[in-house]
Amino acid sequence: MPTVQRSSDVVESHSERVVMAGISGAILIAIGIVLFLFRGEGTFTILSIMLLSGGAAAILYAGYCAMQVRKVASFEIVCPYCSSKVNLVAAPDRDVSCRSCLRMIPIIDGKPIKVTQVRCGYCNALNYYSDKTVALLCEECNHEIPVSRADGQTAHSKFAVVDDDKTYELRLIAYEHLTEELISALQSSLALNRNQVKQMLQELPCTLLTGIPKRKAEMLSAQLTGHGASCQFFPIG
Numbered sequence: 001m002p003t004v005q006r007s008s009d010v011v012e013s014h015s016e017r018v019v020m021a022g023i024s025g026a027i028l029i030a031i032g033i034v035l036f037l038f039r040g041e042g043t044f045t046i047l048s049i050m051l052l053s054g055g056a057a058a059i060l061y062a063g064y065c066a067m068q069v070r071k072v073a074s075f076e077i078v079c080p081y082c083s084s085k086v087n088l089v090a091a092p093d094r095d096v097s098c099r100s101c102l103r104m105i106p107i108i109d110g111k112p113i114k115v116t117q118v119r120c121g122y123c124n125a126l127n128y129y130s131d132k133t134v135a136l137l138c139e140e141c142n143h144e145i146p147v148s149r150a151d152g153q154t155a156h157s158k159f160a161v162v163d164d165d166k167t168y169e170l171r172l173i174a175y176e177h178l179t180e181e182l183i184s185a186l187q188s189s190l191a192l193n194r195n196q197v198k199q200m201l202q203e204l205p206c207t208l209l210t211g212i213p214k215r216k217a218e219m220l221s222a223q224l225t226g227h228g229a230s231c232q233f234f235p236i237g
Contacts (some may be wrong), residue, residue: 004096005180007074007087009187012194014072017065025058079105080115081128095132097188106130120145142215166235168217169210175201176228185227189220210236 032051091110
């Protein structure tokens with residue numbers, strides 16, 4: 001099931017087409033006019049007409065894309081963690097990521113649900129959980145934090161906690177296809193824009209994050225693997 005796109009991503013995609021088509025159309029028309037003016041005995045007449053037609057078509061396409069920008073819908077939700085606004089093209093049907101705090105916003109029936117703060121009993125770090133939380137592991141020390149949900153159940157992890165004080169480096173090795181889901185996942189994980197992500201993907205392998213806990217490296221690696229990417233992480237220091 002595809003992820004609901006952000007309004008800003010759709011606008012940026014249409015805007016890129018406007019710029020590319022507009023510039024290409026202007027160049028074709030300029031060349032076509034020059035060839036038509038210096039056509040002589042008609043040697044370049046057909047070519048100039050073809051260039052002018054292609055340029056006009058490109059300009060029309062750019063105008064069409066510009067109209068699509070104005071038609072992009074905006075469905076606003078507020079991140080329950082940092083109160084940042086997230087604008088989507090439609091109501092989300094699954095959890096979405098916040099680019100400000102890099103957390104997944106829990107969604108039920110198209111709306112974000114309440115999150116609760118809890119401090120880790122081992123390192124006193126502040127963590128968050130919601131009624132969708134299956135198990136809560138501290139983001140700092142990776143110990144499990146027992147939490148109680150609104151339905152009365154207690155969330156526990158079926159995995160034993162293994163102390164690991166090392167920090168890790170996460171690297172992107174390759175990817176199968178450059179999909180919108182992969183671009184969005186990298187944008188949300190790295191807090192980059194589309195152009196920065198595309199530029200980064202041209203030079204593989206590349207380091208995505210460094211100095212992160214093993215649990216975070218595992219989670220991000222699993223998330224990107226689900227979008228067709230191949231990742232590796234290893235301890236540093």
